[in-house]
Amino acid sequence: MIKFVGRGQTLSSLHQKLQERERVAIFAIAGMGGVGKTELALQYSLYHQQRKTYAGGICWLQAGEVDIGTQIVNFARIQLDLQPPDDWDLEKQVSYCWRRWREGEVLIVLDDVRDYQDLESYLPPAESRFKLLITTRRQWLGESFEQLNLEVLSEAASLELLVSFVGEARIDREINEAKQLCGDLGYLPLGLELVGRYLKRKQDLSLAQTQCT
Ligand SMILES: Nc1ncnc2c1ncn2[C@@H]1O[C@H](COP(=O)(O)OP(=O)(O)OP(=O)(O)O)[C@@H](O)[C@H]1O
Ligand SMILES: [Mg+2]
Known part of the structure; x- marks a missing residue:
């Protein structure tokens, strides 16, 4: 385990942004890699998992890997015991899951988003209980996102x-x-x-x- 340093303030400001808005994107100036976007999202998730802040659960999705829709359905099947009909198309299965998601606030983390348009149709409905946290090297994901600009360490x-x-x-x-x-x-x-x-x-x-x- 590496020691997580220097982000106390950033963690609280991230939490505040997620309270105020449904969608927050962590990015770094000039799309820089290695600044700690994923680590920040991870530490935020761990911290709030321990404190049970998100009663509806925390769902970590790897944007670059297996199709995001499949990841959501798998999470819902395993963690929430949901059973979307197999013979439905994926988009419909995903929206079935969102509709029946466990009560309470939910944190959805989408790590390392490159092509946001590809993911959009799978995202949770615009209800204030669904909080979406994205990490990306891209600069601009659209108006609906509050941005958190991550700097290098002090x-x-x-x-x-x-x-x-x-x-x-x-x-x-x-x-x-x-x-x-x-x-x-x-x-x-x-x-x-x-x-x-x-x-x-x-x-x-x-x-x-x-x-x-
Ligand atoms: N605040 C921190 N304290 C200690 N280690 C950190 C911190 N932030 C990041 N790291 C470490 O630095 C490395 C790079 O961080 P991370 O993978 O989060 O960068 P990133 O911004 O997500 O990069 P990329 O754009 O390539 O996805 C990781 O090994 C991570 O554990
Ligand atoms: Mg990353």
Whole structure:
């Protein structure tokens, strides 16, 4: 398990946006990958699963993979015990599931959306209890989405992430090099994590030695 850092404020603002609006999209400037969009959605889901915030359940869907309609129907069959008739076409089966979905607020996460148009016909009805959270590299999904623009980590959070891999002593010993390294990696979680894991394996390597020449 990696330590989740630097997003306390963002988690609460995400929750607030989902209270106010039915649809929220997490994206990053310039469609940047590795900023932590999926991780944020995941941590949000885990946090609220533990607290049972969403009485109607949390349904995680992988937009890039198996057809989204099939994922929804499978979830409804397994988790909610729904039985949409097999001989109906998929779109009809999906809307059968939405209509009979468990009571209470529902969080639907659609991770890594590329072609939003392909998914639209499977989305939940416009009822305020269905909350839709999307992560995407795309910039604009339409008016109905509230946007959450995810930034790279702060320097402090970046250091905290490195510390979680290599320990406090090693970072403190070379704090200036560590700060430089975070900057060189653009404070990007993906890069920090890779370098953190590398440093963890190479116990004898000094941080200064990792710097590009
Ligand atoms: N706040 C964080 N604390 C610790 N690790 C993080 C954090 N955010 C992201 N990471 C880690 O960084 C890596 C990249 O994050 P993630 O996959 O969420 O990026 P992404 O924005 O969804 O990228 P993509 O556009 O490629 O889908 C992951 O391994 C993730 O665990
Ligand atoms: Mg992602």
